[in-house]
Amino acid sequence: MEAKYNPYENMLSVVSNAAEILGYTPSDYEAVKYPERELKVAIPVRMDDGSVKVFEGFRVQHSTSRGPAKGGIRYHQNVDLDEVKALAAWMTFKCAVVNIPYGGGKGGIICDPTKLSESELRSLTRRFTAMIAPIIGPDQDIPAPDVGTNANVMGWIMDTYSMLKGHCVPGVVTGKPIELGGALGRNEATGRGVMITTLNILKALGMNPENTKAAIQGMGNVGSVSAKLLSEKGLKIVAVSDVSCALYNPDGLDIPSILEYLSQKRGNLLEGYHNGNTIHLTNAELLELNVDVLIPAALENQINTSNADKIQARVIVEAANGPTTIDADEILDKKGIAVVPDILSNAGGVVVSYFEWVQNIQSISWSEEHVNEQLKQIMDQAFQSVWDIAKEKKVSLRTGAYLISVKRVIDAKNMRGIWP
Numbered sequence: 001m002e003a004k005y006n007p008y009e010n011m012l013s014v015v016s017n018a019a020e021i022l023g024y025t026p027s028d029y030e031a032v033k034y035p036e037r038e039l040k041v042a043i044p045v046r047m048d049d050g051s052v053k054v055f056e057g058f059r060v061q062h063s064t065s066r067g068p069a070k071g072g073i074r075y076h077q078n079v080d081l082d083e084v085k086a087l088a089a090w091m092t093f094k095c096a097v098v099n100i101p102y103g104g105g106k107g108g109i110i111c112d113p114t115k116l117s118e119s120e121l122r123s124l125t126r127r128f129t130a131m132i133a134p135i136i137g138p139d140q141d142i143p144a145p146d147v148g149t150n151a152n153v154m155g156w157i158m159d160t161y162s163m164l165k166g167h168c169v170p171g172v173v174t175g176k177p178i179e180l181g182g183a184l185g186r187n188e189a190t191g192r193g194v195m196i197t198t199l200n201i202l203k204a205l206g207m208n209p210e211n212t213k214a215a216i217q218g219m220g221n222v223g224s225v226s227a228k229l230l231s232e233k234g235l236k237i238v239a240v241s242d243v244s245c246a247l248y249n250p251d252g253l254d255i256p257s258i259l260e261y262l263s264q265k266r267g268n269l270l271e272g273y274h275n276g277n278t279i280h281l282t283n284a285e286l287l288e289l290n291v292d293v294l295i296p297a298a299l300e301n302q303i304n305t306s307n308a309d310k311i312q313a314r315v316i317v318e319a320a321n322g323p324t325t326i327d328a329d330e331i332l333d334k335k336g337i338a339v340v341p342d343i344l345s346n347a348g349g350v351v352v353s354y355f356e357w358v359q360n361i362q363s364i365s366w367s368e369e370h371v372n373e374q375l376k377q378i379m380d381q382a383f384q385s386v387w388d389i390a391k392e393k394k395v396s397l398r399t400g401a402y403l404i405s406v407k408r409v410i411d412a413k414n415m416r417g418i419w420p
Contacts, residue, residue, distance in 0.1 A: 069102070093409065293317060303323055329398060
């Protein structure tokens with residue numbers, strides 16, 4: 001792996017490049033380079049053994065020019081402020097590229113959720129919620145699940161915020177349990193968006209899904225749903241992975257069997273899965289397989305200068321946030337590999353979060369079929385817009401996505417002006 005880079009500086013470089021292509025002066029986008037608000041909190045928690053442990057947490061609001069901030073909360077031992085700032089900014093441009101009325105936010109707590117009991121997680125979540133409560137809300141900033149969090153955590157946040165307000169406020173978070181106002185289809189939304197985007201890029205490149213081999217790095221929620229839905233659409237999934245290893249079968253993996261294995265017991269890892277001709281590889285080897293489509297659905301910085309030259313896929317669809325470094329992007333572009341950027345391909349989650357928020361504030365309920373139809377419509381429109389401008393300007397799909405999103409954010413900021 002290459003030396004650690006600053007993800008926020010990486011994001012600024014991409015934004016500055018897009019702004020210059022669009023003809024903006026530095027003054028036009030100076031304000032966009034800085035998060036509007038950064039909150040760092042110390043969260044004391046009484047552990048099950050009676051001791052008190054203090055955790056560090058963050059909530060960053062990058063931009064609210066186009067609407068309330070929107071973005072997940074992650075629980076992970078490697079969370080830091082630069083990462084949260086970068087993810088908040090990515091959310092700003094992700095919401096803009098699919099044209100939903102949100103800005104970008106993100107939060108995180110430095111912890112290993114797998115080493116905390118349910119009662120410790122609940123206490124951590126409730127205290128964190130109380131400490132960020134002044135800056136969140138359905139009209140201000142709407143958190144959602146991310147790495148290490150889930151619907152249950154969102155339910156605890158909603159309940160805590162509601163207790164502080166004295167009445168039920170379901171719209172303060174999205175990705176909640178259905179019983180607490182969650183949206184049907186939200187759990188599969190990001191993976192479904194990846195599936196829709198993958199089919200769109202295959203169609204644009206004249207590739208037949210049934211003759212397409214794909215490898216997916218990461219079998220969390222996004223990766224596993226992507227694997228399931230893409231295999232149902234006829235793609236041959238030849239490799240998948242988690243933190244323990246990668247599974248590979250050039251003739252195609254039995255995805256339903258793998259998903260069944262993973263669901264049998266919490267904490268099941270792929271290294272324990274054995275079936276026929278399945279070979280065990282490393283995550284690094286998966287990335288370098290000779291496949292048509294590579295879907296990184298794990299963490300940031302997975303494709304970098306140490307391995308970009310070895311990537312053999314024809315197409316990369318970024319299901320994770322920031323899986324490709326800016327230097328690696330240049331290498332992939334020179335090799336002619338089409339990279340569908342994260343702010344487009346994994347936007348399905350925030351789109352359906354938007355649907356959930358709309359249902360909450362209007363006190364209505366949509367069917368799962370309607371949610372999925374509306375998701376496809378938005379994802380299809382966004383892809384076509386990015387594809388068209390990338391071809392017109394003769395730039396990469398990533399640059400095309402940022403040309404659209406940066407213009408929307410800068411124009412909204414400048415139309416509103418600087419207050420006072």
